Amino acid sequence: MIQDSDSSQLQARIQSDKLASPFLLWYRFPSGFEKYLNIQNGNPFLAALLVIAMQTGETLEVAASVSPQLLNATEKIQELLLSWYGGLSRVKVVAPETDRHEQTREQTGTGLFFSMGVDSFYTLLKNIEQDPDRAITHLIFIRGFDIYLEKWNNQLYPSVLRSATRVAEHFRRQIIPVATNIRDLSDPVVKWGPFYFGSALASVGLALDGLLDAAYIAGGLTYDLLSPWGSHPDLDPLWSTETLRFIHDGCEADRIAKVQLISKYQVALETLRVCFYNPENMYNCGKCEKCLRTMISLHIAGALNKCSTFPHEIDVELLRGLPKLSEGSSPEEQAVMRASLTTYINALGNSPKDLEIKKALQDHMSS
Secondary structure, three states: OEEOOOEEEEEEEEOOOOOOOOEEEEEEEEOOOHHHOOOOEOHHHHHHHHHHHHHHOOOEEOOOEEOHHHHHHHHHHHHHHHHHOOOOOOOOEEOOEOOHHHHOOOOOEEEEEOOOOHHHHHHHHHHHHHOHHHOOOEEEEEEOOOOOOOOOOHHHHHHHHHHHHHHHHHOOOEEEEEEEOHHHHHOOOOOHHHHHHHHHHHHHHHHOOOOEEEEEEEOOOOHHHOOOOOOOOOOHHHHOOOOOEEEEEOOOOOHHHHHHHHOOOHHHHOOOOOOOOOHHHOOOOOOOHHHHHHHHHHHHOOOHHHOOOOOOOOOHHHHHOOOOOOOOOOHHHHHHHHHHHHHHHHHOOOOHHHHHHHHHHHHHHOO
16 A cells, blocks of 8 residues: 555555566545555455456456455356356456454445436436435445546546535545546457446455455446346345445436436436537537436426526437437347437436437337
8 A cells, every 4th residue: 555645545466477567556535534444455366366367367356355245246147247248258266355353344335336417416316316225325426437547538537526526525435536537448359338347446446455344336228128237236245245235226327317316406417427429528418318318307297498518408409419329239148229219218308308308219220
């Protein structure tokens, strides 16, 4: 672990026959969090490396000790992933087990991986309204996932962090800004969405198991639309240990229902962020498919004109210009998107604007 006046960094050197040189994987936390970090904790590195090892076909050896529960779960994790995807190999995992007597801690925190998007906002707001006994106490905001470290949108980070901090302060939660270079390791090897991002989230949470006893991962699909993906209600809980439980949340609500809850909170409407493209470091571009789908949900909820992070009008010409679903996506992805767009079409009304949007979405779905 590396410490300075501003941060604490948990790190490990990764060696692989597939890497030209050893890779230093790190997780950087604000100063003050060093008391929750343990240099003998191998759990985050097991989670970060298992899927990569399955892709490269190499034995995974972790020098630091790992949770017996997590180590045992690697068999089931592999079985699940192998049943979903071709191109992966079953690999051997070698690591010393943590002494069970060392696992007794007094964690009091419940975390939520918070990106400022629809899914994580929904989980936060639902928790505030419905589950005070399992109250989310910490919002984990990660730089190095959708906001890259050294790429085109890195200048976006300060404004998004300000928004995340504002939300945390508004709801009296604690923000945990985390930075990691994990995608520099994973992106050349495995696909982020279908294979990896759930394990990457778990790796960050496992680094904080001295603070947290539970961590929510917000899901993006309803139960009826679930398909193999890097974060999934069957997969995410398997990254748990004896002292930290991962909870996949939100499969009961579709995107429209989630936005309807979000629209009740002005602070959410002033900070909501879904865009991955961020041209010229824009908070939301308002033009990409994800932005447009979110804007349609806000329109259906009667809240688009109240949401200051998006244009207040839907440009139907942009919808008409979207590629057909049949272009560049797998049959499984097409089925999920088709069902999602059908939900939007059924929820829209009969005003001239709604009918234009419906027609554009129907054309988008046509082959």
